[in-house]
Amino acid sequence: MNDQRWQHLFRDYADSSFSELLRRDSPHLFPGPEPHPPSGPAPVEAVPHGTTVLALRYRDGVIMAGDRQATAGYQVASRRIEKIFKADDLSGVGIAGAAGPAMEMAKLFQTELEHYEKVEGDNLSLDGKANKLGQMIRMNLQAAMMGLAVVPIFAGFDEKAGVGRLFKYDITGGRYEETNYDSQGSGSKDARDSLKKLWKRDMSRDDALRVSLEALIDAADEDVGTGGPDLVRGIFPSVKTITRSGFGDVTDDEVKRVCETILADRAKTGNGG
């Protein structure tokens, strides 16, 4: 057996990445633009975009929250989409940008982490996960230039360090760790402004939940693309917690209760516009 052949075999046996496998064995399934995209105007207005997601650190880990609306141009494309995805037991992705490619990316990322875990019998480090997501965003760069950008937030609990951590990205796959909080999407500026005033170090879970919902309500208030709590249809932002004990849902009932309290408080004081 010559060197090249055994080295090739070695690489194949030692490869525990699902996205590499997909690209090699089933390139037609690999997300991304067609090699020769149809010419014409960029489809930026036509496709649904996810609007506001945020993540913040609190005492036990991180909270991730997102509104439920997808917006295409000036139209509501969907009122109930889910933007916060469980990546594995100790991390989650919040997606903003073109909804289709973003959800595909979240699915590929989930499979990537599970595949690695099964093949290696061990979890990736939080840095490893964050880095992998950055590479996936970079591979989407060509589509991003056509207006189909995907810019997620990644957050998780770092078992080694024993703390929650969060990362933001740009469309080129650039990865930036944030220490306290961040937001992404069309309403992100408003959400971030709100978080800037309300976030405190070592908040309890209840406080962190309230702060994240305040920020989402502010974003929905100021940004036309972001959906607020919908009391008529009973649609509320989705909120997840990631702590040492895993990825957890905050129930709709609890989110509803907190949203109602916030709105009632604002009505009482005349605050919020």
Added chain:
Amino acid sequence: MPLPYYVSPEQMMKDKAEYARKGISRGRSIVTLEIRDGILLVAENPSTLLHKVSEIYDRIAFAGVGKYNEFENLRIAGIRHADIKGYSYSRGDVTAKALANAYSQALGNIFTQDIKPFEVEVLVAEVAEGNGSRNEIYHILYDGTIEDERNYAAMGGQADEIRRFLKDHFREGLPLDEALQLGVRALTVTQNKTLSERDLEVAVLDRAKERRKFRRIPPEALSQLLGTQR
């Protein structure tokens, strides 16, 4: 010119089968039992790092005996098959049957075409979702022969004796601790030694778990289940 020497196909297959069986019979055994809450896999395996039993997909587990590098190779191929299928269709479309057939084809081809057959037997188990469907256990031999087993399965060096023992002692709907004790007794049926939690690798496909049903049982929990806790 020297004549190429002739070996009859019968003789060649016989030799290969004997070679593979010899390799497998040197290895330690694995027992699989259908239990009340899913499927239990018990392997005699003193290593805590090199696994014989592992997770393939949500409801599917894999077990292999024989030559480690060969069944490890099959395990990874199985994970790749399952993850690609689940990614391109849906998670519910990944089945043990398709995977077992793929293993059967691969092992059959290697057996007939390569000089050296794989010295392995593998097992693919899928736990039922509940409501009427039943567990599936497939046992694939070194030559691609595939069997579907009910209630229990055994493979490795002492598989025949273990099967005979389980035929007499297996009962349906056993709870985890009793099934584990039965499995350990079955593994020691031909040996004059007792197996402690350090000699065992145990995992269950636990029907009660969300989505990914595969769960390893760590040594501390094992000694508790075996009733040997000091």
